[in-house]
Amino acid sequence: MKKEAAEPRLLEPGTYEEVFRDGAAVLLTVRARWPRLSEDSPGLKRVGRYYEELAQRWKRRWAGPLLTEAKAAAGPETPPWEARLDFQVTYFENGFLSLYLDVTEDVGAPRPRRLRMGDVWALPDGTPLTLRQFFPEERWWRGKVMEQVRRQTGARIQGGESIFCEDWPRLVSRHFSPQRFYLTAEGPAVFYPMETIAPALEGFPTFVLETSSFPAK
Numbered sequence: 001m002k003k004e005a006a007e008p009r010l011l012e013p014g015t016y017e018e019v020f021r022d023g024a025a026v027l028l029t030v031r032a033r034w035p036r037l038s039e040d041s042p043g044l045k046r047v048g049r050y051y052e053e054l055a056q057r058w059k060r061r062w063a064g065p066l067l068t069e070a071k072a073a074a075g076p077e078t079p080p081w082e083a084r085l086d087f088q089v090t091y092f093e094n095g096f097l098s099l100y101l102d103v104t105e106d107v108g109a110p111r112p113r114r115l116r117m118g119d120v121w122a123l124p125d126g127t128p129l130t131l132r133q134f135f136p137e138e139r140w141w142r143g144k145v146m147e148q149v150r151r152q153t154g155a156r157i158q159g160g161e162s163i164f165c166e167d168w169p170r171l172v173s174r175h176f177s178p179q180r181f182y183l184t185a186e187g188p189a190v191f192y193p194m195e196t197i198a199p200a201l202e203g204f205p206t207f208v209l210e211t212s213s214f215p216a217k
Contacts (some may be wrong), residue, residue: 008037008038008040008041008044008097008123008124009037009038010035010036010037010038010089010092011036011037011038012036013033013034013035013036013087014032014033014034014035014036014051014052014055015031015032015033016030016031016032016055016059017029017030017031017032018030018062018063020063020067020070022071022074025074025080026080027067027070027071027074027080027081028062028066028067028070028080028081028082028083029080029081029082029083030059030062030063030082030083030084031082031083031084031085032055032058032059032084032085032086033085033086033087034051034052034054034055034085034087034101035051035087035089035099036048036051037097040124041124041125041126042126043123043124043125043126043127044123044124044126045126046126047097047121047123047126054101055085058083058085058103062083066081066083066105066107069081069107070107073107073108078108079108081105081106081107081108082104082105082106083103083104083105083106084102084103084104084105085101085102085103086101086102087099087100087101087102088100088102090182090183090184090189091182091183091184091185095122095123096120096121096122096123096129096183097119097120097121097123098118098119098120098121098182098183098184099118099119099182100116100117100118100119100182100191101116101117101118101119102114102115102116103115103116103117111200114194114204115193116180116191116193116204117180118179118180118181118182118189118191119182120181120182120183120188130178131145131178131179131181131188131190132178133213134187134188134209134211134213134214135211135213136213137212137213142178145176145178145190145209146172146173146176148207148209148210149172149176149190149207150169150172152207153168153172153197153205153207162198162202162205163198163199163201163202164197164198164202164205165197165198165199168197168198171196171197172192172197175192175193175196175197176190176192178190180192180193183214184208186208187208187209187210187211187214188208188209188211188214189206189207189208189209190206190207190209191204191205191206191207192204192205192206
């Protein structure tokens, strides 16, 4: 009798923390937290390896180039630098796993460096999905996405809930990337890097899209 495949499960996150010092002075504190999956299939193992390798790449950056920067900038009045990697699961059902990861580097500048990355996986085969796949019936799908982003941006400005750059109609097209997205229960969500279409106080401007193909795979 064929054994049924186990449902994919999220395990306790992987974690890492280290403090780099110059004598007694703290130069840099780093903390990382990344997703781990049950390894019940080759696909799930592949997804797990991806996040393990991603965490290792950031650890190498922090222990290498960023630590070198911290040493060069260190002084009696310089506060210790900090770097963090964390994640948020946004959807985990119907054969999908989606999340975003945030990297923050607080290097003593007026504002920390912040980067967001979004991922969408089909489980249990561990296949990464693209935004295009959620618009299978739309030949000009990118234009449809831009229409929704512009409509939502205009509504937020009119309602006074958000502030955007004056030339946002041009910027939302210029800075759009189909790789910057994740899933929510309401549909795919596209996001923009900080300070590309809106001031820093708006964080990562995010727009949930309507699509008839979701949640069906």
